[in-house]
Amino acid sequence: MTNLSYPPKRVLMGPGPSDVHSRVLQAMARPTVGHLDPYFVELMDDTKRLLKYAFKTDNELTFPVSAPGSAGMETCFANLIEQGDKVIVLQNGVFGGRMKENVVRMGGECILQETPWGEAVQPSALEELLNDHDDVKIVAFVHAETSTGALSDAQALSKVAHKFGCLVIVDTVTSLAGSELLVDEWELDAVYSGSQKCLSCTPGISPVTFSQRAINKIKSRKTPCQSWFLDLNLVMGYWGEASKRSYHHTAPVNALYGFHESLVMLHEEGLENSWKRHIEMHEKLIAGLESIGLKALVKKQDRIPQLNAVLFDSAIDEAAIRTKLLNQYDLEIGAGLGPFAGKIWRIGLMGTSASLSNVNHCINSLKSLLP
Amino acid sequence: MTNLSYPPKRVLMGPGPSDVHSRVLQAMARPTVGHLDPYFVELMDDTKRLLKYAFKTDNELTFPVSAPGSAGMETCFANLIEQGDKVIVLQNGVFGGRMKENVVRMGGECILQETPWGEAVQPSALEELLNDHDDVKIVAFVHAETSTGALSDAQALSKVAHKFGCLVIVDTVTSLAGSELLVDEWELDAVYSGSQKCLSCTPGISPVTFSQRAINKIKSRKTPCQSWFLDLNLVMGYWGEASKRSYHHTAPVNALYGFHESLVMLHEEGLENSWKRHIEMHEKLIAGLESIGLKALVKKQDRIPQLNAVLFDSAIDEAAIRTKLLNQYDLEIGAGLGPFAGKIWRIGLMGTSASLSNVNHCINSLKSLLP
Numbered sequence: 018m019t020n021l022s023y024p025p026k027r028v029l030m031g032p033g034p035s036d037v038h039s040r041v042l043q044a045m046a047r048p049t050v051g052h053l054d055p056y057f058v059e060l061m062d063d064t065k066r067l068l069k070y071a072f073k074t075d076n077e078l079t080f081p082v083s084a085p086g087s088a089g090m091e092t093c094f095a096n097l098i099e100q101g102d103k104v105i106v107l108q109n110g111v112f113g114g115r116m117k118e119n120v121v122r123m124g125g126e127c128i129l130q131e132t133p134w135g136e137a138v139q140p141s142a143l144e145e146l147l148n149d150h151d152d153v154k155i156v157a158f159v160h161a162e163t164s165t166g167a168l169s170d171a172q173a174l175s176k177v178a179h180k181f182g183c184l185v186i187v188d189t190v191t192s193l194a195g196s197e198l199l200v201d202e203w204e205l206d207a208v209y210s211g212s213q214k215c216l217s218c219t220p221g222i223s224p225v226t227f228s229q230r231a232i233n234k235i236k237s238r239k240t241p242c243q244s245w246f247l248d249l250n251l252v253m254g255y256w257g258e259a260s261k262r263s264y265h266h267t268a269p270v271n272a273l274y275g276f277h278e279s280l281v282m283l284h285e286e287g288l289e290n291s292w293k294r295h296i297e298m299h300e301k302l303i304a305g306l307e308s309i310g311l312k313a314l315v316k317k318q319d320r321i322p323q324l325n326a327v328l329f330d331s332a333i334d335e336a337a338i339r340t341k342l343l344n345q346y347d348l349e350i351g352a353g354l355g356p357f358a359g360k361i362w363r364i365g366l367m368g369t370s371a372s373l374s375n376v377n378h379c380i381n382s383l384k385s386l387l388p
Numbered sequence: 389m390t391n392l393s394y395p396p397k398r399v400l401m402g403p404g405p406s407d408v409h410s411r412v413l414q415a416m417a418r419p420t421v422g423h424l425d426p427y428f429v430e431l432m433d434d435t436k437r438l439l440k441y442a443f444k445t446d447n448e449l450t451f452p453v454s455a456p457g458s459a460g461m462e463t464c465f466a467n468l469i470e471q472g473d474k475v476i477v478l479q480n481g482v483f484g485g486r487m488k489e490n491v492v493r494m495g496g497e498c499i500l501q502e503t504p505w506g507e508a509v510q511p512s513a514l515e516e517l518l519n520d521h522d523d524v525k526i527v528a529f530v531h532a533e534t535s536t537g538a539l540s541d542a543q544a545l546s547k548v549a550h551k552f553g554c555l556v557i558v559d560t561v562t563s564l565a566g567s568e569l570l571v572d573e574w575e576l577d578a579v580y581s582g583s584q585k586c587l588s589c590t591p592g593i594s595p596v597t598f599s600q601r602a603i604n605k606i607k608s609r610k611t612p613c614q615s616w617f618l619d620l621n622l623v624m625g626y627w628g629e630a631s632k633r634s635y636h637h638t639a640p641v642n643a644l645y646g647f648h649e650s651l652v653m654l655h656e657e658g659l660e661n662s663w664k665r666h667i668e669m670h671e672k673l674i675a676g677l678e679s680i681g682l683k684a685l686v687k688k689q690d691r692i693p694q695l696n697a698v699l700f701d702s703a704i705d706e707a708a709i710r711t712k713l714l715n716q717y718d719l720e721i722g723a724g725l726g727p728f729a730g731k732i733w734r735i736g737l738m739g740t741s742a743s744l745s746n747v748n749h750c751i752n753s754l755k756s757l758l759p
Contacts, residue, residue: 019438021434024418024420024421024645025421027419027422029420029421031422034422034641037420037642042416042418042419042642045416045417045642046417047394047395048396049400049413051720055714056395060395063392083456084456085617085638085639086637087636088459088617090617115616119616122613219642219643220641220642221592221641241492243614244466244493245486246455246461246462264725266459267582268591268592269590269640269643270405271413271591272640272643281390349422354635
């Protein structure tokens with residue numbers, strides 16, 4: 018029938034998924050109910066409430082997209098862009114490139130501003146660009162670039178964009194619950210994240226939130242959204258007011274049990290405590306890495322605590338070391354992507370993975386394998 | 389923190405999700421591994437192998453889309469349609485209407501053929517339509533219409549479509565593993581289904597399979613697929629040959645544990661035995677319904693065993709009865725949709741739900757509530 022064995026128990030310190038707490042795993046195994054069951058409607062409401070807490074927002078349109086982070090990204094771009102709209106994408110890594118792909122496929126005109134990988138995107142550069150281009154509708158950028166570990170100033174970028182009347186789309190896949198993120202105070206308009214990073218849920222769910230400005234734009238579209246599955250004018254009827262809910266698609270009931278449990282756990286710890294824990298573990302990790310001769314790629318003030326890009330001696334066989342970490346220590350760390358392939362490791366400290374035992378296991382394991 | 393209680397244990401006899409076996413639920417709770425872990429690569433390969441068995445196909449491009457059935461549908465339409473392509477949609481219920489929506493949003497020209505709801509789509513009507521229209525590229529239809537319970541002859545429809553050089557897109561959301569479905573023998577080109585029907589997995593995954601003819605069309609597109617997330621030219625690199633796998637999106641690892649387990653269970657029972665069990669339970673259900681004065685909507689030869697559309701006396705308060713079934717008997721059955729809202733019930737016998745105990749529970753519960 019199948020030769021597949023039981024999965025190994027890994028320590029997940031790559032760019033995600035992160036370690037999933039047994040409470041979340043057990044929640045996934047709760048009895049399935051129908052997606053229109055009164056119990057499921059309660060689950061949806063409680064999930065929205067907890068998610069607003071995590072995003073620091075009162076946005077009514079705050080919910081988990083029934084698919085991975087890439088679909089959350091596409092939800093933002095597909096709903097906000099109409100044919101010919103000018104969109105500025107500020108790229109400083111892989112995921113900015115994916116934003117550009119989204120703009121082009123939605124029929125938008127992409128103005129790409131490239132910042133060296135590993136550096137934060139500069140608000141002053143955005144201001145120059147907006148002075149040079151008329152009629153830009155949207156500015157899109159990545160808050161915490163998972164491919165390099167650089168954190169940009171989302172508040173300052175948003176302020177510049179709004180000065181020019183633009184909406185902002187922000188990728189918070191790696192920042193949500195790990196770094197300070199204040200959706201309402203920073204006036205972010207369309208924000209997407211992933212379940213498998215600092216929320217430490219299983220992968221497959223993409224939380225999103227939309228400001229009233231974004232909703233106004235979506236409701237006044239002249240052409241329908243290119244995607245039926247991701248069309249917020251339809252999805253709003255499903256995730257909107259409980260009394261008016263109409264069938265759109267069949268939600269991933271059990272995945273949402275797990276997602277809800279991860280939000281309950283975040284609320285129990287407290288959002289600010291979670292941010293603080295990520296910084297504390299990051300500092301211990303960096304100190305440990307430096308003690309064995311490894312250095313961070315990103316300069317200190319731009320580092321994302323939960324995603325540590327690490328430079329190593331180019332003489333080592335980095336892929337062999339990652340394989341040994343996995344096989345001998347059940348430890349997963351991430352490889353570099355794009356121009357950083359073979360040049361950096363990406364060590365994640367996300368959600369449950371941001372623990373002292375993980376930091377120690379990582380440092381000791383690496384120490385034993387480095388020449 | 390949360391006021392949400394533990395979910396109730398329902399008997400799921402609606403249009404899906406169906407009852408999920410504890411083996412599948414427990415599989416969802418297995419330890420999460422990374423989506424590039426060697427273990428996950430093995431899981432992907434074994435899942436593809438078992439899914440080919442379920443679809444009766446040797447198609448290499450057979451895999452589960454990381455999102456619900458609606459996204460599987462969109463994967464087929466978004467990848468096969470280019471701007472201006474003529475597409476015939478044969479509609480006999482809600483889901484044919486959704487196909488039309490997909491065609492329009494992908495920039496195709498939709499030729500809609502409407503068949504009365506509750507009846508099978510006729511191959512002769514398709515042949516007439518194809519004689520009347522030049523240069524049709526695609527014919528799309530629903531094998532088993534979940535909104536009415538009518539089964540169409542997918543083999544005959546496919547034969548007519550191919551005679552005119554068209555590709556066929558087939559919705560097998562409710563038929564896969566419940567009714568005879570022979571993807572290769574019937575020469576179906578793009579086929580999508582859902583995890584939560586006759587496979588009795590949790591909702592959220594959409595198995596798909598594509599013929600070489602479909603792949604040729606996808607590879608020779610003049611314009612990129614409108615969706616980045618669903619673009620098969622990219623997804624092929626992720627779900628294709630294990631040795632060449634490249635990162636596309638983060639797969640829903642734990643949902644795929646459950647999905648794999650449901651496929652293992654199907655293989656253990658045997659596909660043909662599963663089809664037979666669905667027919668046997670259907671016959672018992674219909675006999676039981678008739679014994680309490682209820683009648684099937686669809687004529688005998690067109691009925692889908694696993695989705696029974698049932699007519700009732702228009703004097704009864706049907707919504708109140710469904711509420712009592714849920715509250716007093718923990719039994720979910722489905723309401724009518726569209727023109728059949730308030731006029732029919734949809735009683736599902738899908739996957740694990742197709743059991744004698746469910747049939748008896750349903751008949752006895754209904755009997756106690758009917759006037």
